[in-house]
Amino acid sequence: MLLLKVENLNVYYGAIHALKGITLEVNEGEIVTLIGANGAGKSTTLKTISGLLRPQSGTITYNGEVINGLPAQAIVKKGISHVPEGRRIFPNLTVMENLELGAYLHRSREGMKKSIQEVFRRFPRLRERQKQMAGTLSGGEQQMLAIGRALMSRPKLLLLDEPSMGLAPILVQEIFNIIKEINEQGTTILLVEQNANMALSVAHRGYVLETGRITLTGSAAELISSEDVKKAYLGG
Amino acid sequence: MAGFLQQVINGLSLGSIYALIALGYTMVYGIIQLINFAHGDILMVGAYIGFFAVVYLKLNIWWAFIIAMAGASLLGVIIERVAYKPLRNAPRLAALITAIGMSLLLENGGLMILGTDIRSYPVGTITNKQLPLSFLGIQLTATTLQLLILAVTVVMMIILQYIVHYTWTGKAMRAVSYDRDAARLMGINVDETISVTFALGSAFAAVAGILLGLYYNTIQPLMGIMPGLKAFVAAVIGGIGLIPGAMLGGFALGVFETMVSGYWSSKMRDPIVFILLILILLLKPAGLLGRNNTEKV
Ligand SMILES: Nc1ncnc2c1ncn2[C@@H]1O[C@H](COP(=O)(O)OP(=O)(O)O)[C@@H](O)[C@H]1O
Ligand SMILES: [Mg+2]
Numbered sequence: 001m002l003l004l005k006v007e008n009l010n011v012y013y014g015a016i017h018a019l020k021g022i023t024l025e026v027n028e029g030e031i032v033t034l035i036g037a038n039g040a041g042k043s044t045t046l047k048t049i050s051g052l053l054r055p056q057s058g059t060i061t062y063n064g065e066v067i068n069g070l071p072a073q074a075i076v077k078k079g080i081s082h083v084p085e086g087r088r089i090f091p092n093l094t095v096m097e098n099l100e101l102g103a104y105l106h107r108s109r110e111g112m113k114k115s116i117q118e119v120f121r122r123f124p125r126l127r128e129r130q131k132q133m134a135g136t137l138s139g140g141e142q143q144m145l146a147i148g149r150a151l152m153s154r155p156k157l158l159l160l161d162e163p164s165m166g167l168a169p170i171l172v173q174e175i176f177n178i179i180k181e182i183n184e185q186g187t188t189i190l191l192v193e194q195n196a197n198m199a200l201s202v203a204h205r206g207y208v209l210e211t212g213r214i215t216l217t218g219s220a221a222e223l224i225s226s227e228d229v230k231k232a233y234l235g236g
Numbered sequence: 237m238a239g240f241l242q243q244v245i246n247g248l249s250l251g252s253i254y255a256l257i258a259l260g261y262t263m264v265y266g267i268i269q270l271i272n273f274a275h276g277d278i279l280m281v282g283a284y285i286g287f288f289a290v291v292y293l294k295l296n297i298w299w300a301f302i303i304a305m306a307g308a309s310l311l312g313v314i315i316e317r318v319a320y321k322p323l324r325n326a327p328r329l330a331a332l333i334t335a336i337g338m339s340l341l342l343e344n345g346g347l348m349i350l351g352t353d354i355r356s357y358p359v360g361t362i363t364n365k366q367l368p369l370s371f372l373g374i375q376l377t378a379t380t381l382q383l384l385i386l387a388v389t390v391v392m393m394i395i396l397q398y399i400v401h402y403t404w405t406g407k408a409m410r411a412v413s414y415d416r417d418a419a420r421l422m423g424i425n426v427d428e429t430i431s432v433t434f435a436l437g438s439a440f441a442a443v444a445g446i447l448l449g450l451y452y453n454t455i456q457p458l459m460g461i462m463p464g465l466k467a468f469v470a471a472v473i474g475g476i477g478l479i480p481g482a483m484l485g486g487f488a489l490g491v492f493e494t495m496v497s498g499y500w501s502s503k504m505r506d507p508i509v510f511i512l513l514i515l516i517l518l519l520k521p522a523g524l525l526g527r528n529n530t531e532k533v
Binding site: 050051052071072073076077081082084088089090091092093097100101102104105107149150153 | 404407408410411414415417418419420421422423424425
């Protein structure tokens with residue numbers, strides 16, 4: 001079933017034309033990855049879907065409903081949660097407060113407690129550090145917190161922007177295992193990565209973005225074996 | 237020694253008013269990085285609302301506080317919506333100049349509507365008595381007004397700490413002040429949160445306005461200028477954007493100022509405060525409680 005459809009999206013930063021008519025689809029239950037070089041427009045795509053940016057033209061349909069133009073808080077409420085590039089946790093708030101803010105729109109005590117326990121089960125290290133200021137966590141822990149915080153709103157669709165950025169290889173593997181697990185438990189994922197290898201290893205399908213345009217799309221297997229992708233993103 | 241302690245008492249009560257005002261500056265700065273130069277004038281409006289509540293509505297001082305807080309909050313929210321919100325993505329200087337303009341508007345509007353008459357709260361608005369105090373055998377005096385000022389300030393600060401740290405509104409305020417876009421991704425309504433911040437800051441200013449009116453026994457349309465500037469200095473001393481910094485800065489400045497006029501010259505009081513501002517900006521621009529935020533990768 002089609003969960004998200006982005007059609008002919010054009011986004012500008014002032015005079016800079018960052019997205020030049022991109023179209024993509026995400027079906028329920030999938031991991032879809034959006035790969036591309038630095039500056040291709042990956043983050044811009046996610047920010048537009050989550051309502052941080054407004055498109056000049058084009059439509060974003062989620063669950064059969066047009067959502068572009070809605071404020072970000074209305075879009076979270078509909079079940080789209082965005083883990084932004086660079087994690088953007090609140091460094092001067094405790095780990096617990098960060099998680100609570102993730103459930104800002106779902107504040108019933110019981111539901112909140114349950115969500116927090118689920119996040120702690122998935123990320124036991126966050127439980128140990130719940131009273132610590134989030135800024136004192138290591139990079140990997142901060143990424144876990146960012147993902148955990150996004151899961152607090154119980155999203156149907158999770159947007160992940162470069163979750164592996166700046167992490168040691170062993171942590172990258174751990175984060176991708178978690179992404180897979182979250183997906184297997186029923187959350188649809190749109191994953192943005194520069195680490196194409198890793199992204200294609202967990203994704204079902206992918207899109208290649210180059211300077212604001214989708215240049216290639218296919219199943220993860222097709223993209224991994226594509227000569228163009230190999231040359232540009234897989235180092236050979 | 238007795239003289240010194242007496243100055244401390246006087247300084248703390250004046251300083252607590254500065255602290256109340258500084259809290260509003262710092263909260264607004266924390267959330268939209270704007271020095272709201274109209275803040276001192278909101279204080280003046282609060283003082284007048286309190287005055288009219290006492291004189292014309294014959295209400296007691298506590299009701300005057302509440303009505304003044306409500307009125308000033310409304311004014312603060314309107315100013316933000318009308319004057320600052322449209323400039324939220326404009327260069328900071330534009331908003332700063334607008335804030336100065338808003339301040340002039342309130343001052344001159346005040347002069348136009350209220351005239352240049354100096355008014356004062358009617359005698360008996362609060363009972364003002366000298367109270368003997370004894371501290372380690374040293375005899376001191378404090379007035380009931382001084383104690384009222386301290387008590388009101390402490391209660392307001394406790395309420396603020398509670399709101400900021402234990403309520404959803406407070407969590408939203410902190411989230412917006414650290415990272416506006418990340419806050420939006422949590423589902424926080426940034427515009428509403430900014431309005432609440434202005435409302436709170438303005439309510440604090442209104443309380444400070446009434447207390448100042450009682451303390452100096454005068455209110456007039458320009459009464460907010462000097463305390464506003466002093467409280468701004470206090471907020472910078474403590475570290476602009478930091479709530480504990482504003483409290484510390486306010487108390488510290490009040491005591492410092494009282495010492496300067498007590499032991500040196502009351503003529504030097506105001507210039508020294510601004511020299512202090514320059515020194516802080518040169519030597520420790522992040523303020524006493526501020527530190528340079530290092531970002532973690
Ligand atoms: N805030 C901004 N202001 C102006 N240009 C921007 C801004 N953010 C991104 N851009 C530009 O838009 C393009 C796409 O950026 P982005 O979506 O961040 O790329 P990616 O995430 O793929 O690295 C780049 O050319 C970038 O320079
Ligand atoms: Mg990016």
